[in-house]
Amino acid sequence: MTNWVYTFGDGKAEGDAAMKDLLGGKGANLAEMSNIGLPVPPGFTITTEVCTYYYDHENTYPADLEAQVKTALAQVEKTVGATFGDGDNPLLVSVRSGARVSMPGMMDTVLNLGLNDVTVEGLAKQSGDARFAYDSYRRFIQMYSDVVLGVDHYNFEELLEILKEENGYIMDTELSADDWKELAQAFKKKAEEELGRPFPQDVHEQLWGAIDAVFGSWMIDRAKTYRRINGIPSEWGTAVNVQSMVFGNMGETSATGVTFTRDPSTGENAYYGEYLINAQGEDVVAGIRTPQNLTKISREKSGSDLPSMEESMPEVYGELADVFVKLEAHYRDMQDIEFTVQKGKLWILQTRSGKRTAKAALKIAVDMAEDGIITREEAILRVEPAALDQLLHPTLDPDAARDVLTIGLPASPGAASGIVVFTADEAEELAKSGQKIILVRQETSPEDIHGMHAAAGILTSRGGMTSHAAVVARGMGRPCVSGAGALRIDMDKKIISVLGRTIQNHETLTIDGGTGEVMAGEVATIQPELSGDFGKLMGWADEIRRLKVRANAETPLDARTARDFGAEGIGLCRTEHMFFDADRIANVRQMILAEDRAGRMEALAKLLPVQKQDFIELFTIMRGLPVTVRLLDPPLHEFLPQQQEDFAAVAEATGSSIEQLKFRADALHETNPMLGHRGCRLGISYPEIYEMQARAIIEAALEVTKGGGASIVPEIMIPLVGSRKELEILKVKVSAVADEIIGASGQKLDYMVGTMIELPRAALQAGEIAKEAEFFSFGTNDLTQTTFGISRDDSASFLDDYIHAGIFAQDPFVTIDQAGVGELVKIAVDRGRATRPEIKLGICGEHGGDPASVEFCHGIGLDYVSCSPYRVPIARLAAAQAKLKE
């Protein structure tokens, strides 16, 4: 018989932390916490296998599930000493979802389940607080109606507002027990009106309704969106946790809170939490009341005059601190903990590894490794490589003038400027057209996720540091300022008023998620400074990884940045990028528009000294490291003059007429330039171009190494090769030039000649091509284009359709397509090595800086990856992780 239900509580559990796949993250952790003796309200978990069964069997359950739930419920009743549905001493439960990985706010939750007209009296009796009992009852009716029965919560909030108005109340706390009782009855009636049938009084009907709702919510749109963004397979399913209720809203000795054992923004080793007295947990997370600090020191820092928990409940705080220590030691990671204090007794409701910023992840990992809590290898695995991006990008220039409108909570670090947009849909739409967006909301909800994803930054007027906006923004790496209460946001008129000033729709704002500042206009930014932790972790990663990491760079600035970020050479120097300067382009145009070889030679003679000077600078910066220089690659017409004055400039330089030049420019137009006369095809047609470039490279290398010292081994790379013969012909020409110059110089210089593998045919013919090539560099941008038959420039019109339809799990230009492009790369690696075992193999497409792709490159045995300078640290870390995951 399959065990569909696992109990926990009372110092023991049927499951444990290792059973996340079956029990979900929350269920596994509740079991684990029970096992280590923490005060967990007893309950049981219905497994993720039930969810799978449910969707495989037209939304029905296994036959034996009901009996197992009954048995588990009886055990909880026995432990708690209360009975589900009992009029005197009723057991109340919460019903929560719990997937394998945390999906904050995505799944529905029902609290206080088990209340009806009879049990509410028992609760009043047991708690000695009728006000609390009826408040709980009306909360339950509202939540259950909303989540399970589909009656919008606004229906109920309206009734509360009316009652308050009629009685002249301002605050909820002014309502009496009778008021809440009256409201509960009104809520029931409202639900019946909306549903056409009475609100369920049978507690078992309530329970199964809630279980259905949890499983049903796995397939609602916002859950699917979250899974899509975060790459979570829908086959995983969710578990359901049914747990006895504890109450943080039983008066002034009760409280509820959420805490991180370390600061999730900075990684500082200090408790970082919020609590509310006399409140239920949802009040903290939903951001409806602004919560109080957990510790005295944080209260003082924030300048709050509301007492911290450390001050107001010193004893319970002490117990809680012990739990923090115990949990962090047990899980060996920073924990995100939900707790409730019921009449002075502490209950732990949930623990999980806390989401954190990249900066925090880095500091926590390094601190824990240095404290011996985890190993260096574990520390390396704890930091998400892609998240490093946050640390490597600009922040606001401290010296720049700031027109600060107000200061909110520093909810997610980083700075962003953009135009103000008020809805998630508009944010997504405008972001697609390339606009930078600041999404402004009173508070965010799961329905806003797509807009938050599209935005450069998020600003809310309500909610704390653990509000939805803050948690989600940190997870996404988006800067966020939350709870900026001075903002008055008019959603209809799309205007923000702040202290007498107004910000119109689409005006530009800047936010600093590290300080909470909200500023008018755009504020200048500066390069990030990296902490010592960064250097330490990178050092540990470098000791582990096998893959070398190079950078794609051609300017001295990029090359220096790359070296600073630890690049071990240049994997791709795109020589055409050196041609776009205003003072060079005329000569390039002259070369392209030349009618014959003589005309081209004349223009090339002018380009040679500047090209050589470029290489001298580059080689000087990269001394001692390999530099791969790709010869001219793009379609010639990319360089063509567009404006009349550009034509005139070339006409003057060459003595040709403008009409002649336009005629020639027309002749160079191509229908599909990506598949046209480019790459080595130019080299075959006009060998003098590659000969000039070879000369510039070799002369520069000789110049740089003339005085001795660290050498340069230029790797001359021929692009877009599809057959051995192409490479053979061009290698002969390039080598002839190189050997002649080296011979005449009297110096010694090694150089290599190799090729890009960026066409399917090149991958298939790699065995033949390797007879000529001393190295392969996989140009996976072009290889992705040709393997899929998709132009990167033109894919935008259908890429979204493709991702939505589930055809692409992710953009194949971002993460390498292992099934197609990856197979071709593997074929090329195998065939290339079979011919020339010592062949050097690397990748220089954008994928070189994508962690999943780096792992793939490690797995198939490449020698190095090459990526943009800012991605070098990401690649270094990803390479180390790939090695550790082997």
Added chain:
Amino acid sequence: MTNWVYTFGDGKAEGDAAMKDLLGGKGANLAEMSNIGLPVPPGFTITTEVCTYYYDHENTYPADLEAQVKTALAQVEKTVGATFGDGDNPLLVSVRSGARVSMPGMMDTVLNLGLNDVTVEGLAKQSGDARFAYDSYRRFIQMYSDVVLGVDHYNFEELLEILKEENGYIMDTELSADDWKELAQAFKKKAEEELGRPFPQDVHEQLWGAIDAVFGSWMIDRAKTYRRINGIPSEWGTAVNVQSMVFGNMGETSATGVTFTRDPSTGENAYYGEYLINAQGEDVVAGIRTPQNLTKISREKSGSDLPSMEESMPEVYGELADVFVKLEAHYRDMQDIEFTVQKGKLWILQTRSGKRTAKAALKIAVDMAEDGIITREEAILRVEPAALDQLLHPTLDPDAARDVLTIGLPASPGAASGIVVFTADEAEELAKSGQKIILVRQETSPEDIHGMHAAAGILTSRGGMTSHAAVVARGMGRPCVSGAGALRIDMDKKIISVLGRTIQNHETLTIDGGTGEVMAGEVATIQPELSGDFGKLMGWADEIRRLKVRANAETPLDARTARDFGAEGIGLCRTEHMFFDADRIANVRQMILAEDRAGRMEALAKLLPVQKQDFIELFTIMRGLPVTVRLLDPPLHEFLPQQQEDFAAVAEATGSSIEQLKFRADALHETNPMLGHRGCRLGISYPEIYEMQARAIIEAALEVTKGGGASIVPEIMIPLVGSRKELEILKVKVSAVADEIIGASGQKLDYMVGTMIELPRAALQAGEIAKEAEFFSFGTNDLTQTTFGISRDDSASFLDDYIHAGIFAQDPFVTIDQAGVGELVKIAVDRGRATRPEIKLGICGEHGGDPASVEFCHGIGLDYVSCSPYRVPIARLAAAQAKLKE
């Protein structure tokens, strides 16, 4: 010890016909003819291995070659009874090249070798004809100087002209023995002047010089060009044949001639040859004198008043006819024979399988099979599939008015119109720009081959049916009229004068190579009528072949043509071709420019009835056969309005403004449309388009089969699929429409849904895709584009460079690239069949009509090929040959 030299003659030989690779075609046949007792002048062959050795060893020979040549020469001397270099009874030899396959006129030949100031006297004594001896000597000096020593033959021709002028001679026959002697001395002096050293008198020096020249000529440009055009590897090398001379120019009882055992133009079973009395063989082939007919009947037919050989030399003619019978029976094929009559004695100099027109090849193969000389299988293999093209293309309309300028020799069948061009270079250049060219020359030479290849037709004023122009044109399948003596061609002024009229450079002419007519202007053409032989051979081929042959067709005319040519279904109906009609394009444009689904639906509703009517016509023609219909494939902007009035038409139909439409049209522009929003990507974005097309297909199929009778199984093909998921999504949509319509009709209808495999990723993912696809059709046009990363539209700018550089052996868009594209096709076949063993596999790219590609498709086990209607017979024959070659 390697045997480098093989002797023949005197009724026996060391080699035989099977040793073509070693002895070359000519050498092997000389040996074979010796073995079967024909009168072959004795000689020896230096093998092709010596050629290979020569080029592998920096133009040197094996050490033991000289001794072997000496031994062989001694044996020839003994057989002939004359001695090489002997002053009394000198042996004279010819030195000729002979490669594995015939390369007419491409290699250098030297005759009369062994003559010097001493031996010429011996020859005069032996022949009793001093005039002949000195004529031979001066011919030898001229030829040897030209071919071996590099002194241009014009130098010598000038001296002859001067001598004739000084003496008032018109004809060469007026020269006396002394005149020739004087001329021989003058030639020697001229050679010495040009060379700076005396003309060689040492006969062994002469012999080795000639051998060097033959081997050296293997690598001259015109030989390389010929090999490139004909796909002959340069590794094969040439043999050298050294053979004792016989003389057709020893007076009126001597003659020389060239004969085919059947008519090489029509295939008629009648001797077809020419001879010249008192001439050397080169005189016939070079077209310097217009030769006489071989048989009485052909003389009568041509209206010649010069006697035929049958009439003038009846006895020798009888011997020759016996040789023809013997040779055709021995080789079981039509022979091309060179002979010489020396003072009444017949010598056979050469035999080889005769080149022939497609028409002749067909008739000869069928005749020989019906006469039991060869089997039907051999008959099938005797006809070059590509040559059938000649039979399938238009000829001149007999009812069209013809402005006949003159009538020449009908040298190569077929009709062609084009502009007059006088040089091969210009012909090649103008043909590249798409012009149709008639290349006009007094006579052609091997230097003209590239121009003949580029021309639509060839016209010469001199030379016979076996002249260079005629032989080469027949081989290439180019129409040719030769020997049109009424033409006066002024090469300098580029003007033709003919009977008082003049034709300027670039004026249009029409030639009919089947009648010899030369006409002013362009003459209308008609469809070819196919002979019964064609039907017979096709029938035999159909019995043998395994591959089915379908056609690519969408119009009723194409479909009917395809069925007439034996297509077994339609393999590719490109639905977009049905959209280009003037009365439909406005609706298509409305669909494309629609802002939303509603607008598209409106336009599609108008397209549905016309699309359905198209399919009804097509299915009616193809009843009982499968029809593969490809859903909309091309980039949308191919249909976009270009002109203001086109926009206006759409604006009127839709109520949109022209500005709106232009904005939308701009938005649809793509950088690389081949890799853009096209194929099934349109189906994913706009499913309503494919739904309309599925509806039209299914409704049409139901309509056509409503009354019973042969059924139609529509094969609905989704283009440009790269992953299983794409096909899965679209198959669901298409099937839903189809099943609903079929269900509602109450009829039974089978249909299939499959895909093109035309992207590298699709080939790699074929195992997954086959889970959805009921058939694959390889779209090798697009697959070639993406595998090579070459746009067919843009390749012209470098394709020539690539073929010249030897990177492409042939245009990969014409013949499938087996190493790259072919491997992907093989992978897809293997993976597709592994998933779905019964999957139907075909090819519908242009390669489907290319014989080499058809053989490849047979080899990898495809079920069918599909090609343009006119190529269907070619594919049928190629498929049968592929099966026979297995």
